[in-house]
Amino acid sequence: MNIAVVSEGMSRASLTTIAMFFAFVAVTLVITYWAARKTSGASGFFAANRSITAWQNGLAVAGDYMSAASFLGIAGMIAFYGFDGFMYSVGFLMAYLTVLFLVAEPLRNAGKYTMADLLAYRMRPRPVRAMASFSTLTVSTFYMIAQMVGAGTLVALLLKGTGISYPMAVTGIGILMVVYVVFGGMLATTWVQIIKAVLLLVGTFLLSFLVLKHFAFDLGQFFESVSKVSYTDKTGAAVTADFLEPGRKFMPPWGHIDLISLSLALVLGTAGLPHVLVRFYTVPDAKTARHSVVWAMLIIGVFYILTTFLGFGAATIVGQDNILVDGKPNENMSAPLLAQALGGDIFFAFIAAIAFATILAVVAGLTISASTSFAHDVWTNVIKHKSPSDPKNEVRVARITALVVGAISILAAILLGDKINVAFLVGLAFAVAASGNLPVILFSIFWKRFNTVGAVTGMAVGLISSIALICISPSIMGTTPKHFIQMDPLFPLTNPGLISIPLGFLGAYLGTILSKPEEDAEEKFMELHVRAETGLGAEKATPH
Amino acid sequence: MNDGQKVEWKQIAESAEFKALCLHKRKVIIPATIFFMLYFLALPVLVAFCPDLMKHKVGYVNIAYLFALSQFFVAWLLAFLYVYESRKFDKQSQHIIEKFHSSLGAK
Numbered sequence: 103m104n105i106a107v108v109s110e111g112m113s114r115a116s117l118t119t120i121a122m123f124f125a126f127v128a129v130t131l132v133i134t135y136w137a138a139r140k141t142s143g144a145s146g147f148f149a150a151n152r153s154i155t156a157w158q159n160g161l162a163v164a165g166d167y168m169s170a171a172s173f174l175g176i177a178g179m180i181a182f183y184g185f186d187g188f189m190y191s192v193g194f195l196m197a198y199l200t201v202l203f204l205v206a207e208p209l210r211n212a213g214k215y216t217m218a219d220l221l222a223y224r225m226r227p228r229p230v231r232a233m234a235s236f237s238t239l240t241v242s243t244f245y246m247i248a249q250m251v252g253a254g255t256l257v258a259l260l261l262k263g264t265g266i267s268y269p270m271a272v273t274g275i276g277i278l279m280v281v282y283v284v285f286g287g288m289l290a291t292t293w294v295q296i297i298k299a300v301l302l303l304v305g306t307f308l309l310s311f312l313v314l315k316h317f318a319f320d321l322g323q324f325f326e327s328v329s330k331v332s333y334t335d336k337t338g339a340a341v342t343a344d345f346l347e348p349g350r351k352f353m354p355p356w357g358h359i360d361l362i363s364l365s366l367a368l369v370l371g372t373a374g375l376p377h378v379l380v381r382f383y384t385v386p387d388a389k390t391a392r393h394s395v396v397w398a399m400l401i402i403g404v405f406y407i408l409t410t411f412l413g414f415g416a417a418t419i420v421g422q423d424n425i426l427v428d429g430k431p432n433e434n435m436s437a438p439l440l441a442q443a444l445g446g447d448i449f450f451a452f453i454a455a456i457a458f459a460t461i462l463a464v465v466a467g468l469t470i471s472a473s474t475s476f477a478h479d480v481w482t483n484v485i486k487h488k489s490p491s492d493p494k495n496e497v498r499v500a501r502i503t504a505l506v507v508g509a510i511s512i513l514a515a516i517l518l519g520d521k522i523n524v525a526f527l528v529g530l531a532f533a534v535a536a537s538g539n540l541p542v543i544l545f546s547i548f549w550k551r552f553n554t555v556g557a558v559t560g561m562a563v564g565l566i567s568s569i570a571l572i573c574i575s576p577s578i579m580g581t582t583p584k585h586f587i588q589m590d591p592l593f594p595l596t597n598p599g600l601i602s603i604p605l606g607f608l609g610a611y612l613g614t615i616l617s618k619p620e621e622d623a624e625e626k627f628m629e630l631h632v633r634a635e636t637g638l639g640a641e642k643a644t645p646h
Numbered sequence: 647m648n649d650g651q652k653v654e655w656k657q658i659a660e661s662a663e664f665k666a667l668c669l670h671k672r673k674v675i676i677p678a679t680i681f682f683m684l685y686f687l688a689l690p691v692l693v694a695f696c697p698d699l700m701k702h703k704v705g706y707v708n709i710a711y712l713f714a715l716s717q718f719f720v721a722w723l724l725a726f727l728y729v730y731e732s733r734k735f736d737k738q739s740q741h742i743i744e745k746f747h748s749s750l751g752a753k
Contacts, residue, residue: 185710189690192717196686199721202728203675203682325706347701348693348710358694365690369683389736396725403718629655635668636739638658638746 115442116261118451119458126301126459127278133293137286144493145641147287147500148215148474152643154292154384160397163381165295166467167194167372167398168302168405170252170460171528176406177440178433180413182422184331184345186352187413189361191406193368195399200373200540202395207388208547208634209379214641216471217379217539218479221546224626225554228484233561235479237538238376240565241531242472243511245377246465248527250275250515252434253461255524259427259435260454272515275458279465280508283473284501288384291466298456298463299401305456309437310408312444313415324411327418334423345417356594364529367599371532374539377471386643416440465511473503526577526596530568533598537606538564545610547634550627552610555617560610567605571598658746667738674731682724689713 145151154162172194179187213219218234250272257271282290317324329344343350352361372378382391416425416436420443425436438457442450477500482491542560545552572578574592579585595601633639658664693700693710700710 185714188711188714189693192686192689192714195721196682196717199679199682199724202725203679322706329706344701344708346708346711349697352693358690362687362690362694365687369686389732392729392732396729399721399725403722407715407718628659631668632655632658632664635671636658636664636742638739638743 115447115451115454116264118448119260119454120264120266122451122455123458126297126455126462129297130278130282130290130294130462133297134282134286134290137290137293141287141289144215144497146289147497148470148478149380149383149641150288150292152384152386152641154394156385156390156393157397158292158296159381159385159390159394160399160401161299162292162295162384163378163394163398164401164405165297165299165302165463166377166381167402167464168299168460169249169464169528170256170457171248171524172406172409173302173306173460174252174256174434174437174457175524176409177412177416177437178425178435179351180345180409181416181420181425181436181440182431182433183351184328184343184414184417185348186350186361188410189348189352189365190368191409193365194372195403195406197369197372198395198399198402200369201378202392202399204547205373205379205543206382206391206395209543210382210385210388210391211637211640212630212634213383215380215383215478216475217374217376217543218475221542221557222479222483223546223630224623225546225557225620228487229554230557231479231483233558234539234542235475235484237534237561237565238475238479239472241376241534241539242468242475243507243514244527244534245375245531246468246472246507246511247514247518248524248531249461249465249468250511251518251527252524253458253465254515254519256434256454256457256461259432260438260457268519269516273512275462275465276508276512276515278462279469280504282466283469283504287497288380288470291470292381292384294466295463298459301456301459303401303405305453306405306408306412308449309415309441309444309453310411312449313411313419313440316415316419316444324414324418328414331417331421333421345414359600360595360597363595363597363600366603367529367532367536367597370540370599370603371536374535374543375531376475376535376539377467380471380474381467383641387640388637412437412440415444419443469504469507472507473500476500476503526572529577529597530572533568533572533602534565536564536599537568537602538562541603541606541610545614546630549614550624551614551619552627553614553617553620553623556610556612556614559613560606563609563613564602564606568598568602571595571602654746658742661742661746663738663742663745667735667742670738671735674728678724678728682720685720686717689717 141147176187176190209220212223218231221234222230253275254268254272257266258268282294328346330342331345332340332342335341352358385391385394420439422431425431425439427435438450438453441453477496481499482496538561541564542557571593575596576591577596579587579589579591581588702709704712
């Protein structure tokens, strides 16, 4: 490949990318303006008046969930490690069965705006809400910084030679997400996510179609070439390997256990991710929430099946030896470079623009869930719990929080820059969600004896153990220059789920049985139980 | 509908209809959850401990890929079955709400 031609092509592509991205931004700003005019009151701002339909929410859940880490990251992992990368795809979909069977409907029936509504229902609200909100803000911040750093790095890669730098890109994305949330609330965020999900699906379908076309629409020929992928290994030797075989990323002595740990965190973590959970408050009732999960599963499933073509396509057609940035291998560029190889510069630009749209939709979802949690849980129910509820003020506090969250994320992303490992932050978010949030959500719904001490202990143990284990894992400790702590890791797994999830359940259980039973909590369990199962007295959709 | 009026939660919780609904839900959700957890976790466990079996070629692909791909269809199938079955939950819930709403409303 002629390098000069490539870089000239890239900068022409960069301008097209920018044009397409601005078209997306223009459309979403019009939507924000429309949403701002339609949104009034707390239910409007926090829950889009509970007026979102099943298919709309399904698309929005998909748009909220499929981050740049999925689109670029998984395609890249499959391109570089074959089958092991596909394991993420499977886990990301199967996780929605946990959401469907155990969480979505009770949450919609018994809550109002946040995950903590369900937890605080029958407990002493202040400690539970404070802890739940702390957990929400932790998960959202980690996840957000990961997305922002990812966005900034992408810009550096995709828009080379346009004069747009990493801090400019991070600031731009940060300002846009704050604008969507502050002015358009949940309604604007929802539509940004819907449009992004559609764009991402279109892009993925087109790319998969071109991969199949490359192999003359012969699946046999496609898999034949996947089983004989050639690349140059670290020692410089030419290798040919079967990329459908497991074990190329997760290798003994600990890799295969790490894979089990990761799978557990994925399948249980999604149902504890605050930004996914709040989406179920935007629909009119539990039935719609249930149907929206199924819509989301169809969309997410199709997308993740297609990562087969994206990842293996990049491995076979482009080849990992050619997926380079500044001469170094870069997994994240697999999908964009595949697009360039198959569809030329314009298609490369289209895929790059989709990657930006993807990040924007995810960070907007994170911003609104973090600000809702602070305003509704901390401000209204912990700090101002004695004064009568004031929905107008709650919305104002949420808007201010969105500004603060935006500013902190921009600063953190700029200061930490590429020193931070994106996959590690995303893994941390899933681990905290699975270990800290899910056990207490499940116990609240299904266990009568569960009490305040148990809920707070469970969340604290889950949160602290996952963070502590990650700090002593190979993600942080190691002997190469990229590690924060120059020491051999004390804990062998990069993913703490296998240990921290049982610890979260254990903490919630022990905290409960070692403390006095709470009569109020048990009495109110009856009420919560009836509400959660039947939808009696659930928050209604508001006419607008 | 019930907002602002006191609902006799205990009365509902102890009613035969509500108990039937909970039993019905449990009969569907518990086996479905256990099944999908086992089916899903079998994949990383088999990959970890029976790598040779998973590398076994079937046609153009291997058992690992086929098993991974089957997870998607199992997930969709379970989701559709659940939605189908849950229409009965909705009817039961509706019945409970109507019954107790009218009896409580009449007080």
